Amino acid sequence: DAGITQSPRHKVTETGTPVTLRCHQTENHRYMYWYRQDPGHGLRLIHYSYGVKDTDKGEVSDGYSVSRSKTEDFLLTLESATSSQTSVYFCATVSGITDTQYFGPGTRLTVL
């Protein structure tokens, strides 16, 4: 599982509140990703990082921001959560030596 953990694993919040999800990895992988998974849509890329302080937008980045101040941590922030952001969020990593992508256990977020 490439030593990936996500916190929290479950969260219920209210519309308009800020939310931060954390991804932590222990394998020193260079690349890190945040996806959201919704029925009928598969896995859609929100943001990714190709190194400390180096990030870029994915296909569904509106309403999300990220930060990576250390190799091992990649934070996803919803500045003002909306009900459309109710989803399961997966973090993933790639070492940069191989193409293999490893996923974290996921965070189920419900925005009421």
Next chain:
Amino acid sequence: GENVEQHPSTLSVQEGDSAVIKCTYSDSASNYFPWYKQELGKRPQLIIDIRSNVGEKKDQRIAVTLNKTAKHFSLHITETQPEDSAVYFCAAGLSGTYKYIFGTGTRLKVLA
């Protein structure tokens, strides 16, 4: 934009029969094609991958075929077992860029 189409969205087979899932990609530059299996409530996990310099790859009961001209690739599972029941995702990417586009998933049910 870049797109990966995956069919069917659901597939039911009798135990012991074969299952085939097909994907089509739009970016002709793609050269890395992984397949992931996601059991209920779990993280996606890589089960097999293929690169564009290879037409077919096998791993026990699982095989993947690639037709670069048609931009199609398929997952074949033979002698299906109940534990093969899961959601399967295909993806396409360009090796070295570490960005992948996922299909929308196929829910496979193996009936005992």
